Amino acid sequence: xxxxxxxxxxxxxxxxxxxxxxxxxxxxxxxxxxxxxxxxxxxxxxxxxxxxxxxxxxxxxxxxxxxxxxxxxxxxxxxxxxxxxxxxxxxxxxxxxxxxxxxxxxxxxxxxxxxxxxxxxxxxxxxxxxxxxxxxxxxxxxx
Amino acid sequence: xxxxxxxxxxxxxxxxxxxxxxxxxxxxxxxxxxxxxxxxxxxxxxxxxxxxxxxxxxxxxxxxxxxxxxxxxxxxxxxxxxxxxxxxxxxxxxxxxxxxxxxxxxxxxxxxxxxxxxxxxxxxxxxxxxxxxxxxxxxxxxxxxxxxxxxxxxxxxxxxxxxxxxxxxxxxxxxxxxxxxxxxxxxxxxxxxxxxxxxxxxxxxxxxxxxxxxxxxxxxxxxxxxxxxxxxxxxxxxxxxxxxxxxxxxx
Numbered sequence: 001x002x003x004x005x006x007x008x009x010x011x012x013x014x015x016x017x018x019x020x021x022x023x024x025x026x027x028x029x030x031x032x033x034x035x036x037x038x039x040x041x042x043x044x045x046x047x048x049x050x051x052x053x054x055x056x057x058x059x060x061x062x063x064x065x066x067x068x069x070x071x072x073x074x075x076x077x078x079x080x081x082x083x084x085x086x087x088x089x090x091x092x093x094x095x096x097x098x099x100x101x102x103x104x105x106x107x108x109x110x111x112x113x114x115x116x117x118x119x120x121x122x123x124x125x126x127x128x129x130x131x132x133x134x135x136x137x138x139x140x141x142x143x
Numbered sequence: 144x145x146x147x148x149x150x151x152x153x154x155x156x157x158x159x160x161x162x163x164x165x166x167x168x169x170x171x172x173x174x175x176x177x178x179x180x181x182x183x184x185x186x187x188x189x190x191x192x193x194x195x196x197x198x199x200x201x202x203x204x205x206x207x208x209x210x211x212x213x214x215x216x217x218x219x220x221x222x223x224x225x226x227x228x229x230x231x232x233x234x235x236x237x238x239x240x241x242x243x244x245x246x247x248x249x250x251x252x253x254x255x256x257x258x259x260x261x262x263x264x265x266x267x268x269x270x271x272x273x274x275x276x277x278x279x280x281x282x283x284x285x286x287x288x289x290x291x292x293x294x295x296x297x298x299x300x301x302x303x304x305x306x307x308x309x310x311x312x313x314x315x316x317x318x319x320x321x322x323x324x325x326x327x328x329x330x331x332x333x334x335x336x337x338x339x340x341x342x343x344x345x346x347x348x349x350x351x352x353x354x355x356x357x358x359x360x361x362x363x364x365x366x367x368x369x370x371x372x373x374x375x376x377x378x379x380x381x382x383x384x385x386x387x388x389x390x391x392x393x394x
Binding site for chain 1: 150151152153155156183186187197198200207227228229230231232233234
């Protein structure tokens, strides 16, 4: 399934990753599922809830963050499609830690931030038996 | 009947329903009923040991059940149990801290004593080195690490160099060295000096490659076996590190 994401929204995600650098930034992707299309229509930028020493290689969004995302989604008539987070100075591949904590169905959009500058983002989805991730192609669309 | 509220990533498994009614007098019973209704959910909610995964939060009427009686919390007819995700992740797991100064001290002693054994034609000394390496491998420490730990480090003569690294390949490398050295010593005692000393020199050369170049040949073999998915060789090389080379990330 292709993840469609407006250029401006992608920019917002990259900017947040750059601002959080050298720590990890994260947030929720809101949008609509239309058959084979996964359209991101809004994002919720959130604070990394991990303790300060861990924020360079870990992120955490707590239950309160998720509920905030669901509230915002229902206000906009959307649903929570997944999560985005940054990997400072690291490839945009999901780690074993990402896999251990992954929810099924959710899209995990990972952005590499190299020396403070956002690079490419790639989207991943946990495979059903939790053994790894399958890549979801990302299409940047004009709003 | 109590209701369970389902978060969006799990609705695929509940035919798109955001809320379902459940039976059960406790949270545990309600969950069990819920799981038997939608069995594909189980592996995402519970781990292999049957414990709730750490990222699954359950709120009973907006209160985390961890602050109530956990899974034993009782449920009333109009209760609403919410499954609320915690979302976590992050780039690669931090590898354990490995003190490379202890490893290097070990290599230096292996090299030094083995050369002395050759120079003075003392196979027993090479045998002693092999025994130290074998004991170290069994205990999971560098064979001559005790000299570093007990003398060199406390006196400040050798400074620790603590890197994020896998300890297992180093242990394997030392074990491999011990096997070569034992074979060499046995060959020496059996009257095959050329074969015996060649094996001793092989160990010296590989330890020197590690000490001076930072390339651990035994670790490279370990990672190679890992790539071939040989059981027991579960660790893969640290990120952005050539298999066997000393990693760069300081702990």
